[in-house]
Amino acid sequence: xxxxxxxxxxxxxxxxxIRKEPKLEILQRIxxxxxxxxxxxxxxxxFKKLVTLLRxxxxxxxxxxxxxxxxxxxSVSKVIKNSNTQCIVGKPMVGDLQELLDCRITMANDxxxxxxxEASLGIVPDYLQNPEVVFGVIMGTGVGSGVVVxxxxxxxxxxxxxxxxxxxxxxxxxxxxCGHDACVETFISGPACQSHYKDLTGQSIxxxxxxxxxxxxxPEATQTVQRLVKYFGKAVAIVIxxxxxxxxxxxxxxxxxxxLYNEGKEEVKKHLFNKSLETLFLKPKLxxxxxxxxxxxx
Ligand SMILES: [Zn+2]
Numbered sequence: 216x217x218x219x220x221x222x223x224x225x226x227x228x229x230x231x232x233i234r235k236e237p238k239l240e241i242l243q244r245i246x247x248x249x250x251x252x253x254x255x256x257x258x259x260x261x262f263k264k265l266v267t268l269l270r271x272x273x274x275x276x277x278x279x280x281x282x283x284x285x286x287x288x289x290s291v292s293k294v295i296k297n298s299n300t301q302c303i304v305g306k307p308m309v310g311d312l313q314e315l316l317d318c319r320i321t322m323a324n325d326x327x328x329x330x331x332x333e334a335s336l337g338i339v340p341d342y343l344q345n346p347e348v349v350f351g352v353i354m355g356t357g358v359g360s361g362v363v364v365x366x367x368x369x370x371x372x373x374x375x376x377x378x379x380x381x382x383x384x385x386x387x388x389x390x391x392x393c394g395h396d397a398c399v400e401t402f403i404s405g406p407a408c409q410s411h412y413k414d415l416t417g418q419s420i421x422x423x424x425x426x427x428x429x430x431x432x433x434p435e436a437t438q439t440v441q442r443l444v445k446y447f448g449k450a451v452a453i454v455i456x457x458x459x460x461x462x463x464x465x466x467x468x469x470x471x472x473x474x475l476y477n478e479g480k481e482e483v484k485k486h487l488f489n490k491s492l493e494t495l496f497l498k499p500k501l502x503x504x505x506x507x508x509x510x511x512x513x
Contacts, residue, residue: 217242219277220511221265222325223284225249225300228258230265231504232273233511239336241504243273255302259315266316279319281513282312283328283506290374297375297393321513323361326353327368327377328509329499330361333464335512338500346461350377350454351499355467358400362458368513380404384450402446405468412439426472440474447475448482456488462495466505470498 221230232243247265251258270276286298288309295303312320323331330351333339339349345365352360358380362369369376380400381393388397389407401407405422412418412425415435428436451463465475476496484492501508 217273217275217277218511219269219280220328220507220509220513221262221280221282222328222507222510223249223258223262223282223300223303224325225251225285228261228265229507230269231507231511232269232275233508235336235512239508241508243269244507245269245272249300251300251302255306258302259308259311262312263315277316277318279321280312280316281328281510282309282320282322283325283510283513284308284322285325287324287374287378288322288370290370290372297378323368323370323510323513324359324374324377325506326351326359327361327370328507328513329353329359329466329505330363330377330464330509331368331512332501332505332509333466333497333499334363334462335366336501336508337505338464338497339462341500342495342497343461348458348460349462349464350458350460351464351466352379352470353467354403354465354469355405358404358467362460379450379454382450382453384446399446399450403443403450403469408439408443408469411442412436415439422468426474429474440472443469444474444478444482447479448484449486451479451483452486455483455492455494456486460494462497464497464499466499 218233227246228249229246231241234240245268247261285300286295289296294305294307298304309320309322333351334349349363360379361377381398383397384399385397389401390396391398391401425436429440
């Protein structure tokens, strides 16, 4: 059985055809530009081009395609919202793609796709068989996350299930693009750390460099990473108290930082409604492909 998946980003649209059994196999992988500057209809045309190429190369016809997008699909109105790819906001993209590509389309947020892929074909199965709840987080430029329960992504009434990056974490804090302040994202994303480090030193440097300086013991970098760890602990404890996942997969640039898996985990314990912390904290396995593989699994 073949699964078709498309992952739409701000600059490229990637499509795959995969087989899950007996082990994950990517049969085709094609990328085209998103070219969002030419508008919504043009972006739809790029989808059409991509699917035509996949059809030609594979000789297969899809009956169902999973699509991962930045932003969320409103459960009621079915239009896209909260997307940094502006030209698709407010558009009934599922219906439009169904008509254009002549097959069933299931669409989900890209962090949900990431969570789905790592939960079913990525790192989680290396540790657990049939986990009940998996929480997948992308900690990078922003903080996105998805909840997978018994192998299925939870979307929720508004389509925002898992959007924990926009929970308020403190009484006051930096403004967030979403219009609120003190969101989780404004404390534990890459830009949040970079801006804190800049406040301390006047220097704008990448997160990887801040982390390198932290490992060398630089005081300002240490303070920045300790702040990240503090808020990470507080934010993740809320998730565990609420849905108690079997595993948490930390993706994105910051998901690579070892400090989150030891000191970060210790910090979570301080806020937890339980004496011990048995949740697995895992680094993802599928890398850049997680999004598109997750889309194919929709
Ligand atoms: Zn926010």
